[in-house]
Amino acid sequence: MAATPVAASTPTAPPRLSVRRRIILLVAFLATAAGALGLAVVPHLPGPEVTLDLPWIAWVAAFAISEVLVVHVQLQRDSHSFSLTDLVLVAGLYLLEPTALITAQVAGVGLILVLHRRQYGLKLAFNVVQYSLAGCLATIVFSTLGRATALPGAWDWVAALAAVGVSTATACACIYAVMRVSEASLGLGELPRMLALSLPFALGVAAVGLLAADTAAQNPASLVLLALPSGLLIAAYRAYAKAREQQNNLRLLHEITSLLYNSDDAPTALTDFLTAVRGAFRAESAELVLFGEGDAAPTLSRSRDGEKPIALRVLERREDADRLVAWATESDLHTTRTGAGPQSELDRYAARNALKDAMVSVLITEGRVQGLLLVSGRLGDVGTFAGSDLALLETFARHVATSLDRGRLETDLRRVIELQEELRHAAMHDPLTELPNRTLFLDRTEHDLHLAGRNGQWPAVLYIDLDGFKPVNDTYGHQAGDLLLKVFSQRLHACVRTADTAARLGGDEFAVLLHGPIDVEGVETALARIRTELDVPVDLGGGRTAKVGASIGVAFSGADTDIDGLIRRADLAMYTAKRNGRGVSVFYDPSLEDEPTVVTAPRD
Incomplete structure (x- = not known):
């Protein structure tokens, strides 16, 4: 390099x-x-x-x-x-x-x-x-x-x-x-x-x-x-x-609700609506989670200070939204804020995401929960969200729910969601292995680093290069090579936790994002699982089997690392592992920047 x-x-x-x-x-x-x-x-x-x-x-x-x-x-x-x-x-x-x-x-x-x-x-x-x-x-x-x-x-x-x-x-x-x-x-x-x-x-x-x-x-x-x-x-x-x-x-209420009723473009209407809501409450972030009909995946739309707004993105981790809805339904508090009483699910959500304060309103029409409107991070040094803010938030939420109930927005949502999900999946996943591709991996890594900067739960990255893949591909053909990559991808995905991300970067290079907090012991546990799967031969059909190894580089993130630096460190550690004989794992150390070789972790 x-x-x-x-x-x-x-x-x-x-x-x-x-x-x-x-x-x-x-x-x-x-x-x-x-x-x-x-x-x-x-x-x-x-x-x-x-x-x-x-x-x-x-x-x-x-x-x-x-x-x-x-x-x-x-x-x-x-x-x-x-x-x-x-x-x-x-x-x-x-x-x-x-x-x-x-x-x-x-x-x-x-x-x-x-x-x-x-x-x-x-x-x-x-x-x-x-x-x-x-x-x-x-x-x-x-x-x-x-x-x-x-x-x-x-x-x-x-x-x-x-x-x-x-x-x-x-x-x-x-x-x-x-x-x-x-x-x-x-x-x-x-x-x-x-x-x-x-x-x-x-x-x-x-x-x-x-x-x-x-x-x-x-x-x-x-x-x-x-x-x-x-x-x-x-x-x-x-x-x-x-x-x-x-x-x-009152002026903002008229302007904001007009955005929902007068726009023919659902994504633009939602991002404009959330940006206006954020301005009305002088907040860092405004989010709208919408639950689809039947088995449809929920979507997230968000406007956050200093970031590009997103609209109708499929919500991959819906646990927080489900917990907030369950808590609000059980407690009969459809609109509430942090610090309003004994520690609530909203307070715990704010603590997990390092939010100073937050408000949430559950969108309900005719007994059906349609989503959540969440506002967080009051700007300025004075005060937090008050009772008057809750009343205004509930009004905004009611207008969103009414718009959805009338079907004008919901019909558009279904059409947009279906198309966006197909395009997004194709753009964010490897067509051969169905694993997240480099783009999605970098996006999730950047998100984890941004979140860790607020809550201190720093992730780690594994950079994996398969050893011995080229001989298999050259000997048995591309079809066998593709099958080996598919099987390894399935096994790699099974090795990691639900919160982690296993991705194919291209060719025979893979990466794993280990969600924080993670320490050396946690990384070694993940490495052991991967090595165990690598020891199992892959059936290529026709009585043929193949077994490959892997050179793995490990890099921990911290307050001093950005996404480019983190990936570069993991990549450097992986190339050091290859130079040290392949089939080993190397943890990044600053000495790798100058030294040609380092002491490596033994193969499990």
């Missing part, structure tokens, strides 16, 4: 920075700006004319409490939080030294981000930096405008409101920037919408903060009276946010 040389003149495109690295650069830029303002400008700003005899830690506590009282509004993939922080900020502009104000804000908000919202790493760094930058700009604007004129009273109010406006605009710009880095498809129109949603609330809270500052300067004890209007302000905005979400849900 030789590598193909690349011409020196071939232009190489510069490597594109990953999303994470681009976010790191953005955070570094914002941190530099905040640090420059906080160290070079803020310490030189004039202090307040009136001070309140409160310890610095009390301001930290005030910022922390204000950050707990929030309203969450979903924007694209993440949520934007509105809190009472601006109320405390405005009071601090009047009553606290600028540097002490910034440090108190960062400390109080940072504590809540870590202890209450469980933010860590890059997400925490971004939020702390954007709060710091917004706070620095607010103090600079307030000091500049408030001290720029001799007009007292009302002008100070204008300066404070302007400071909060600049702070809010800065926060929105930072959030928009990080969302734009994460999602190139995010349009410029999203920033004005964010500002239109944020500024009224921020200015309203700031006005209450002005009252708080004035009250604190004259009669600190009366600050307690401001708790009621502050709470009412939060409650009113929460009600507004909920009404806004319900309005969006």
